[in-house]
Structures are given as structure tokens and as C-alpha cells.
Amino acid sequence: MSSKQSTIAWALALMMSLGGLAPASGGTLDRIAETGVIRAGTRTDAIPFAFDDGGGKPVGFSVDLIEEIRAAAEKTLGKPIKVDLQVVTPANRVQLVADGKLDLVCEITTPTWAREKQVDFSIPIFRDGTRILTFRDTLRTVPNPKDMLVGVAEGTTTATILEDALPGVRIKNFPSMDAAFIALGKGEVQGVANIGVVLLGLSRKFEPNRSVVLLPRSAPYGNETMSCILPQDDSAWRDFVNHTIINLEDGLSDYRGRYMDIHDKWFGRDGVMVYPLDRSTRDYLLQSDIWAR
Numbered sequence: 175m176s177s178k179q180s181t182i183a184w185a186l187a188l189m190m191s192l193g194g195l196a197p198a199s200g201g202t203l204d205r206i207a208e209t210g211v212i213r214a215g216t217r218t219d220a221i222p223f224a225f226d227d228g229g230g231k232p233v234g235f236s237v238d239l240i241e242e243i244r245a246a247a248e249k250t251l252g253k254p255i256k257v258d259l260q261v262v263t264p265a266n267r268v269q270l271v272a273d274g275k276l277d278l279v280c281e282i283t284t285p286t287w288a289r290e291k292q293v294d295f296s297i298p299i300f301r302d303g304t305r306i307l308t309f310r311d312t313l314r315t316v317p318n319p320k321d322m323l324v325g326v327a328e329g330t331t332t333a334t335i336l337e338d339a340l341p342g343v344r345i346k347n348f349p350s351m352d353a354a355f356i357a358l359g360k361g362e363v364q365g366v367a368n369i370g371v372v373l374l375g376l377s378r379k380f381e382p383n384r385s386v387v388l389l390p391r392s393a394p395y396g397n398e399t400m401s402c403i404l405p406q407d408d409s410a411w412r413d414f415v416n417h418t419i420i421n422l423e424d425g426l427s428d429y430r431g432r433y434m435d436i437h438d439k440w441f442g443r444d445g446v447m448v449y450p451l452d453r454s455t456r457d458y459l460l461q462s463d464i465w466a467r
Contacts (some may be wrong), residue, residue: 175376202277202404202411207251214240215262215270215279215403217404219352221375222446223300223400224347232259235440236280239299239402239419242432243278243289246418247368247415263350264330266327268293271403278415279403284331287401295460296402301455302369303394307377310385312364319343325354331398332367341393355380367388370397371441371449373412378447400457420463
């Protein structure tokens, strides 16, 4: 069966399971079919995944993934679907989904078992390593990351990763990565930590004329998988989102297809910043497709 035939067959099965778009189970897809709205969340401090375009509108790689999910829902449900996109923070993103206020959040959230007690997650949408960014001139006076005061965004997994990798490291929490980077520029912290691609994006936004260094220079402190946050115990909606992501990755093994189109738009030569999709990350994403055709 071809990929297109598989998609059509799956969509028909979903439509039947939705009982003509009006089942009584009360799941997320049911509500979307009834209201025509997907309530989604994303960040505005995670360049190039999700950031403010300067006019108050969130844009980025993760925002485009949300649009792909919207388009797939519209096609499957056979009616116009729009996205009500809200800005979330690392501190409130999980709770907003757990409380039923959002249907999904796509940005740079890492699944953890603690978070799984409140919400579910999609298959991975990206992976990158955790690092500390500092100014090159800072290394002259504070060459060892263990001696730095490092800024992180509250509500993230970054602090735990640093504490495991650098016992005794001093950490300061900030409400957002923007706030942490502003503090770095003022000298209130000697470094900021997150995944490398986000750190490079922030440096270009806030300190484009200063030389920066990502530490460690070799292997990262830890690898973080990024997934979309989904409501707990809603398998129909989770399956729909996962199926959409798998379809986007069609052709990814040859560095082509819709996922690569979106990736190149933000991380490619003409994107916000150049951050090529390496082979290990590509293979890691492809391993998520465990379903037989």
C-alpha cells in the first residue's frame, strides 16, 4: 500500500471511529470537529522553533508543525479548522494542557516521567544537545563552567541535566530564555543553558556582535528529545498527531519531503540560522515510525 493510500485508509478509519464526526466519547478530536478550533500553545523565546516575528505573532519551526496538524485535521474532518494559538511559558505549558485549556503545545518540551503523570507526548519532532553559552571574553576570568552562575528557564529540564553533569554548579532560574539572555548581557550570570540551537538563536537576537562559545566544545551535557505536549489518556488525538508527524517525515531518509522543507525554512541556508540536520538526529526521528504499513 502506498503512503497516500495508507493515509486515506487511516483517515477513513478515523472518520468511522468518530461516528460521522459526532461521537459521544468527548475526546479532543470530537471537540475540534464540533467547534472547528484547535487550541494550541507555543513559546516566543525559542528561536527558531517559536519566537515573536516582531509584530506579536509567534512563528517558527514548531508553529509550522502546528499548522500541518491543523491542515491534516481539516482534511480528515472535512470542515474548516482554525488554530487558536496562545503563548505559553516553560512554567505553565504542561499545566495548561493538563487542565484541558489547550489541545497541544509544540515548541521544545522534553518528555519526562514526572510530566507523563499529567500529560502525554507525541513522538519526537527534534533532538539536540544541552550546552552552556558564554561570551568568549568571560572564559578569560571564568574558564570552568562549574565556577559559573548559569541562567536557565524555570520549568525546564535544563537545570537537572546540568546538576547531573556538573555537580555543584550554581543555577539561577528565569521566567524565560529571553530574560536569562538579557541577564547574561548585563553580567548578572556568566552563562545560560539550553539546547545548542536555541542558544545560538538567542545570541543572534540579543548579542549579534559579541563572540560566544558553546560548552562543552565536544559532546553535550545531555541530549534532549523534543515532543508536542498532548492531553492525558486521549489515544485518538495522540494517534492523529503522531500519524501527521510520520507523514511529514516521508522521504526524510533521503533528506527530502515536507519535514525537510520546514526544517530548511528555519534551519537551512536561507533560514533564520544555519543548523543542519545531522545523520544521527535524522535516524533518531525515523526510528519513531514503528507502525507497519
